[in-house]
Amino acid sequence: MKKAIGPKAMILPLPAALIVTGNFDHANIVTIAWISPLTSSPQTVGFSMGTRKHSYNLLKDTGTFTVNIPSAEIMKEVDFCGINSGAEYDKFVQTGFTKVKSNHIDSPMIKECPINMECKLVNEIQVGNTPLFLGEVLETYVDGDKLTETGHFDVSKINPLVYCTTVREYWTLGEKIGEAYQVGKQLK
């Protein structure tokens, strides 16, 4: 029996990405679950940031940002960056996160995150009263120790933090159960 619960964008699961805006000396971190790839050529990501004024101003200043995918081990730090303002805290100091210089842009990456993307802001679209930011991915990095011996990504080593919206819970990943673009062929 399906129960109506009112209009909720209950998309499960979501990532819990850390967006770094600003330059190396004046950088801020904000936690964003409303983020998705948008186009494949060029590789573009979009994220919705609401009224995060501090990050918004830094983002408009530099026109660049990094997307950092955290592991479940740093859940508390990720949550801290989501519930506090950069106007009040230097979140790098407060979390103990280490800034890593980017190669193509001024915004730094977070060393403690196993996946990092350098992005150039290419558009801002107003959706209702919320800005949607579009960024072209210029380069992506993965920690070398998260690769398998054959050079493939090992998701269990990356151990990404998972966010479940509506219930507001953090989860881990469980186990790999199938290859996409493959397992559905059995139904033909």
Add this chain to the structure above:
Amino acid sequence: MKKAIGPKAMILPLPAALIVTGNFDHANIVTIAWISPLTSSPQTVGFSMGTRKHSYNLLKDTGTFTVNIPSAEIMKEVDFCGINSGAEYDKFVQTGFTKVKSNHIDSPMIKECPINMECKLVNEIQVGNTPLFLGEVLETYVDGDKLTETGHFDVSKINPLVYCTTVREYWTLGEKIGEAYQVGKQLK
């Protein structure tokens, strides 16, 4: 040591949502991982659909769609809907999925998915050569047996299918490790 792997929108994890377009008699299902909440008031979702022509035409015809969140149990059916065109297959027939009449729109929902959202298309934005569709959520449904005794959502019962992009793998969720908006308070 961080290794550059070229520009990849490697956002982990992503949902594997089933979008139903068209009306009850002529409906199609497409699998979309590039989907996210975008605004909270009203509750709006956005998804990027690339060149899925069959779903695109149906979506433009009715101006409505449903978002259906699958459980890991129906991974093969989800994958089937992602790798085949509705021009070739009636995906409801091929997967055995059951159509459920929506209450506010003509597009049907999928009974076998534990979470369903009725959505009205409110905008289409061209991002590069890919359309981004914005839909207002009119109503959301959860299977009653996925609720706890106190009426809360039990994510382990919903058991959502997880998609890991770049590696192209399906995963399950593991375990709940923390309450969002709470665990980060310990760092202050």
